[in-house]
Amino acid sequence: MEIITSKKEITHYTKFLKSSNKKISLIPTMGNLHDGHLSLIKSSEDYESIKIASLFVNPLQFNSKEDFKNYPSTIDKDIKILQKNNIDCLFMPDKNDILPKDFENIKLPWGFNNLLCGKYRPGHFEGVYIIVKQLIDAINPDYMFFGEKDYQQLLLIKYIHQEFYKNINKLLIISCPTIRDASGLALSSRNNLLNDKQKTLVSKKILDIRENLMDLKTPLNNDDFSIEYIEEWNLSNLHSQHGLLDIEKKLNNKKRIFLAIYVGKVRLIDNFEIQ
Numbered sequence: 001m002e003i004i005t006s007k008k009e010i011t012h013y014t015k016f017l018k019s020s021n022k023k024i025s026l027i028p029t030m031g032n033l034h035d036g037h038l039s040l041i042k043s044s045e046d047y048e049s050i051k052i053a054s055l056f057v058n059p060l061q062f063n064s065k066e067d068f069k070n071y072p073s074t075i076d077k078d079i080k081i082l083q084k085n086n087i088d089c090l091f092m093p094d095k096n097d098i099l100p101k102d103f104e105n106i107k108l109p110w111g112f113n114n115l116l117c118g119k120y121r122p123g124h125f126e127g128v129y130i131i132v133k134q135l136i137d138a139i140n141p142d143y144m145f146f147g148e149k150d151y152q153q154l155l156l157i158k159y160i161h162q163e164f165y166k167n168i169n170k171l172l173i174i175s176c177p178t179i180r181d182a183s184g185l186a187l188s189s190r191n192n193l194l195n196d197k198q199k200t201l202v203s204k205k206i207l208d209i210r211e212n213l214m215d216l217k218t219p220l221n222n223d224d225f226s227i228e229y230i231e232e233w234n235l236s237n238l239h240s241q242h243g244l245l246d247i248e249k250k251l252n253n254k255k256r257i258f259l260a261i262y263v264g265k266v267r268l269i270d271n272f273e274i275q
């Protein structure tokens with residue numbers, strides 16, 4: 001597996017691949033890889049392509065310095081996992097190289113600042129927008145893979161695609177289902193910040209919410225556990241609040257529950273389809 005740390009070099013590498021008629025899959029990550037990331041890698045195997053994973057903990061998408069500082073980092077282990085899973089190239093840029101010096105004035109559709117995570121994490125989606133555009137422009141991928149656990153992020157990626165890349169190249173955004181552990185907890189790098197007792201507590205709470213939707217309006221907060229939001233959305237409505245113009249027909253009448261909860265200081269998100 002090649003490891004590339006400079007933007008100029010990755011562009012050179014991917015231009016060379018394109019000139020040899022190779023397709024490129026990009027799996028963007030912030031590291032601390034788990035089975036959720038592996039499922040993205042696995043999905044990329046359905047597309048004949050050179051597999052590039054990126055690893056960059058993007059400071060622009062964290063709301064608090066403490067959250068950024070505490071984000072788990074396991075680079076050596078991640079490199080071994082990527083090698084074992086047949087990734088051809090790891091792009092691991094430095095922040096001064098990958099983040100632009102001047103930020104454009106970003107104006108995202110209403111939902112990204114007023115709904116779900118966007119309401120509670122000011123600036124988060126602008127931060128994701130900046131890094132994802134940088135990665136696409138540097139690598140020029142044909143396929144990109146994102147998990148449904150970060151559903152609103154997926155809407156952002158679809159929006160970026162619609163606004164900038166739909167007519168230019170044939171980039172395909174592939175969304176992959178959430179991967180859960182045996183207790184039903186959605187896999188997330190942040191789960192590593194929980195102790196066993198907290199993990200048991202949070203998976204039980206989320207299961208309660210899934211099974212007893214009437215709890216939606218019941219405050220469940222206590223000292224170690226608090227709910228930031230739990231909301232039910234019709235998906236075509238949600239997509240249009242995020243500026244997506246071509247609402248896929250298959251979304252009609254589909255509904256999902258979205259939630260964000262705190263266990264101690266750790267913030268977790270989840271979402272699941274309901275009938």
Ligand code: PAF
Pocket residue numbers: 028029030056058061128131132150153
């Ligand atoms: O989902 C993530 O890991 C990050 O938000 C992403 C897409 C790699 C951008 O930093």
